[in-house]
Amino acid sequence: MSESYEERLRSFVGRELVPAKPGQDPVNRPMIRHWVEAMEDGNPIYLDDEAARATGRAGVVAPASMIQAWTMRGYAATMTPTDAGGFGELVSLLAEGGYTSVVATDSELEFHRELVPGDHVSMREVVESISPEKNTGLGAGRFVTTLKTYRDQDGEIVATQRWRTLRFRPATKPAEGAAPEPGEAEQARALRPRPAINRDNAFWFEAALEHRLVIQRCVSCKALRHPTGPCCPECNSFDWDTVEASGRGHVHSFVVNHHPRHPAFDFPLIVAVVELAEGTRLITNLVGVTPEEVEIDMPVTLDWVDADPGLSLPVFRPVAQEDH
Amino acid sequence: MNARSAGDDGVNGAPVTAGDVAGGTVNGIVNGARDYAGIAVGDTLPELSIPLTRTMIVATAIASRDYQDVHHDPELALQRGSKDIFMNILTSNGLVDRFVTGWAGPAAVVKAIRIRLGAPNHPGDTMVLTGTVSAKDDKDNQVEISVRGTNSLGPHVTGTVVVRLPKGGDA
Numbered sequence: 001m002s003e004s005y006e007e008r009l010r011s012f013v014g015r016e017l018v019p020a021k022p023g024q025d026p027v028n029r030p031m032i033r034h035w036v037e038a039m040e041d042g043n044p045i046y047l048d049d050e051a052a053r054a055t056g057r058a059g060v061v062a063p064a065s066m067i068q069a070w071t072m073r074g075y076a077a078t079m080t081p082t083d084a085g086g087f088g089e090l091v092s093l094l095a096e097g098g099y100t101s102v103v104a105t106d107s108e109l110e111f112h113r114e115l116v117p118g119d120h121v122s123m124r125e126v127v128e129s130i131s132p133e134k135n136t137g138l139g140a141g142r143f144v145t146t147l148k149t150y151r152d153q154d155g156e157i158v159a160t161q162r163w164r165t166l167r168f169r170p171a172t173k174p175a176e177g178a179a180p181e182p183g184e185a186e187q188a189r190a191l192r193p194r195p196a197i198n199r200d201n202a203f204w205f206e207a208a209l210e211h212r213l214v215i216q217r218c219v220s221c222k223a224l225r226h227p228t229g230p231c232c233p234e235c236n237s238f239d240w241d242t243v244e245a246s247g248r249g250h251v252h253s254f255v256v257n258h259h260p261r262h263p264a265f266d267f268p269l270i271v272a273v274v275e276l277a278e279g280t281r282l283i284t285n286l287v288g289v290t291p292e293e294v295e296i297d298m299p300v301t302l303d304w305v306d307a308d309p310g311l312s313l314p315v316f317r318p319v320a321q322e323d324h
Numbered sequence: 325m326n327a328r329s330a331g332d333d334g335v336n337g338a339p340v341t342a343g344d345v346a347g348g349t350v351n352g353i354v355n356g357a358r359d360y361a362g363i364a365v366g367d368t369l370p371e372l373s374i375p376l377t378r379t380m381i382v383a384t385a386i387a388s389r390d391y392q393d394v395h396h397d398p399e400l401a402l403q404r405g406s407k408d409i410f411m412n413i414l415t416s417n418g419l420v421d422r423f424v425t426g427w428a429g430p431a432a433v434v435k436a437i438r439i440r441l442g443a444p445n446h447p448g449d450t451m452v453l454t455g456t457v458s459a460k461d462d463k464d465n466q467v468e469i470s471v472r473g474t475n476s477l478g479p480h481v482t483g484t485v486v487v488r489l490p491k492g493g494d495a
Contacts, residue, residue, distance in 0.1 A: 043430055
């Protein structure tokens with residue numbers, strides 16, 4: 001990473017990510033009820049004024065842990081995020097450094113007072129620190145620590161929350177850890193691994209870019225061969241040309257890959273050896289079929305995956321019933 | 325309802341009878357009613373085992389207004405690299421809150437919840453919460469409890485909770 005990138009990251013320290021904005025609704029009993037029912041929290045002080053007064057309180061209070069819920073953006077804004085502000089800028093800058101995945105690692109809540117129905121909470125989030133790149137179990141990443149300050153309708157602080165996320169370059173698919181942070185941009189899909197292209201196989205990948213599955217043929221003995229190579233294994237001739245495959249074949253063998261997970265692929269990933277009608281075999285993926293449905297000798301037909309502008313690859317899907 | 329009648333006094337000296345009140349019996353949890361004097365560092369909280377059903381993970385996400393798809397949509401969770409939906413952070417905080425205040429009693433005021441997150445809580449698993457009193461602060465009658473919530477994959481949540489309690493004792 002260049003020094004200027006480091007400096008650009010450092011410039012975010014102290015910056016406001018989310019401006020203070022009141023929650024959609026004031027603290028209220030219906031939301032408290034939903035919370036304590038779902039949490040199965042039997043503490044009576046959240047819904048019963050008399051029980052709350054018996055503990056010295058003026059009436060019911062909201063569960064302390066509910067603080068974050070009062071300023072959540074809700075369903076509509078989650079579905080159609082709008083102005084991402086400083087938060088969006090930071091996410092973009094991190095993505096520029098390759099840190100496209102996120103997992104929350106720490107939440108440290110300090111409560112200044114209990115909230116009661118009618119309180120109207122707003123939250124402001126500021127960056128405290130961005131760590132140098134660290135190697136973690138999930139991949140190389142940076143810890144981003146922010147401080148969320150919750151204030152009431154009078155501007156008094158009611159709670160603070162130190163919030164730490166790891167923004168990382170996924171070593172595997174996005175982590176199973178904790179929840180993605182609200183506002184997180186959708187993950188950019190990783191590129192498929194590049195094939196090692198050389199003078200002996202370039203023609204095959206170039207044909208694939210045009211959605212043509214070709215098979216190398218010996219000019220001398222007419223034997224077909226795959227994978228590609230400079231020399232005929234039957235007659236040792238170096239002369240070759242190609243024929244275009246019919247696209248019909250059957251499953252010769254297959255495995256289902258669960259682990260390790262490369263971020264370019266969907267899992268479980270079916271890796272198959274397909275024997276073409278012409279007799280050669282190639283390693284490919286099966287699509288439009290679940291691992292449970294795949295059978296040896298299952299008839300399959302050619303399809304194409306346009307992985308990215310520089311890479312198209314043949315895959316195979318089961319032959320539809322009416323095609324039998 | 326196996327309600328425990330508190331022998332200790334509430335903040336105002338009014339006896340607290342936890343569990344007899346409406347809203348206190350969602351799942352038969354018995355609220356304790358601790359006071360500061362009656363607690364010692366090293367005391368252990370009763371273990372709380374929480375079955376992590378799919379419905380519960382979705383219900384708690386929605387109750388906390390968290391509509392991230394990974395908390396309710398199994399297909400999208402799978403696409404994002406998780407084996408299934410998983411519990412959101414607000415719920416981890418909520419369950420730790422419930423665990424500690426359920427033991428401490430209705431008079432307890434939560435002052436801090438500090439957690440580190442680990443293995444995800446997926447449907448079909450069980451999280452077992454354990455806790456130990458790790459510190460006491462005489463000045464504010466505050467007690468710190470070290471908490472750990474473990475599922476079949478390992479620790480889901482570890483951290484500390486600070487509650488302020490009625491003084492109790494000879495006060």
